[in-house]
Amino acid sequence: MMINTHTAYDRCFKQASLFSALSVTVIMVAIFATLVFGALPAIKQFGIGFIFSTDWDPINLLFGAGNALYGTLVSSIIAALLATPIGIAIAISLSELMPKWLSHPVSIAIELLSAVPSIIYGMWGLFVFAPWFASGPQIWMLEHISPIPLIGRLFSGVPLGQGLLTAGIILAFMILPIMTALIKDALNTVPDVLKESSYGIGANSFEVITKILLPSIKSSIFGAFILALGRALGETMAVTFVIGNAQAISQALFMPATSISATIANQFNEADGMKMSALMALGLVLFIVTFLVMGYARIQLRKSVRG
Template sequence: MQATSAEPLARDTEHRSRADARHDFIFRILLRCCALLVLATLLGAALSTLWGGREVLFKDGLHFLFSADWNPVEDQYGALAPIVGTLVTSLIALVLAVPVSFGIALFLTEIAPGWMRGPVATAIELLAGIPSIIYGMWGLFVFVPFMAGIEPWLNDTLGNIPVIGAVFQGPPLGLGLLTAGIVLAVMILPFISSVMREVFQTVPARLKESSYALGSTTWEVVWDIVLPYTRSAVIGGIFLGLGRALGETMAVTFVLGNSYNITASLLMPGTSISSSIANEFNEAVGLHRSALIALGFLLFVVTFIVLLIARLMLRQLARKEGR
């Protein structure tokens, strides 16, 4: 009787095991398909832009990358000016936004009283949700006149310095690389500061309390405890903001000036990859359209290289921490 009653139980257990294994297999297949879908989308976007820009890329090759000529009338196209403008404005934004974001995150996690942390953090998150075109309109109607008022001072003071003087020389237009970089810094600041604040909060309180008990100052606690503990995540947040700055379109288009001339001055108008595409794509035909699509492929490549560098840096930091 015991053997007879045990057989249905064994068959039921075996049936459930097979069903669980089958469901687990289906679940793994679905997850794998989701991952492959992301890779396929990424590869499809890259190949489609490469195919769309093949007329210029295969016709001019490296000349397209290193030429500063952009003349749709004569079908002469060079990507150097948009590439330089994209990199310069993103670098300005990063240099300005990272220290301010670090200060905001440090203030909210270590210094600010409890009643202030919530409202300030909420305000920062609201800034991150503002559409880019709003930043562009604010930059054009408010910040550009402000920059036009202080650029003569920059030209008269910093413009006379022997080494860096050429960077701050130019007419007081208000539009230019410096203005676009500052607007981009305002845009990416909420993203970087939010990431830094979140990762700073993950530091165990006992580590900081132990450091304070040994007589460390707030700066020493941040430099010796908080930053080493969250270094990888902080770098990831910085590169996240850089990726946003590289691909920004509308805000940069409003305040950059849209000039294909390459100059040493940050006060002069310039252009970027995204703003060039936004300004000219609707009217582009033939080789002009192919050149703009090729610019999109270059922006994809630049963004991919930046993210790849971020991954390599994070992997190197992980190896050092493992040692």
């Protein structure tokens, strides 16, 4: 009787698990279908050119995703580039250098960063970070970096505090916890025998870290980079506060810009007709880009596990 009861429980558990997995898939398909249906008028009106067009003129009903897509990609890439070396350094410190009595509370403190609502990051960025950034680091970069050929144009413009670079820095704070956690978990998968044998032949900590640990998890680091990039792509409120919300593309990272999520958040309430369809098309573009980025990251992480 007990065997039959256990079999019934197992069957119910398997069915519930299958239902949960399928429900997530159904929800994703439903979201995609809703976005496609809402974006159809804009797709028919503007075609594939919608993705590359920089027009955003609600009065004349001219819409394009170019400005918002540029701001989304650039701010997210800046965030991932800033967070990756810092995340690697923190993960190495927690995993290899710090004593356990110190690494545990520091790990908890870093993980708590992911629990902070994004609007708090945005308010802190707008009222605290942006004024400090405009009056200090931006002035210094304008004086010392902007005259440098090639890269100087990236650090030119007006020191407003808000802009692409500010948005990227705030996003870096937000994705740092997931970056650190992923790299730390990857470091913990490296066999102890590799480290012990390296120390046994006379290697120091720097050599073990740079020649044994980091090469062993390079695929995991790349996967963490892509996952963090995907996390940054869809961020809304924090970016809306600090990016400047200007429908423009500029090489200068100090200048205001916009992102897909910020454009939708700012204009969705008052939208109707073709403008509403254009915003739905923006959401569709963001959905596809994020899906492709996250899918690529999963593939890389699976390769690293198999390797």
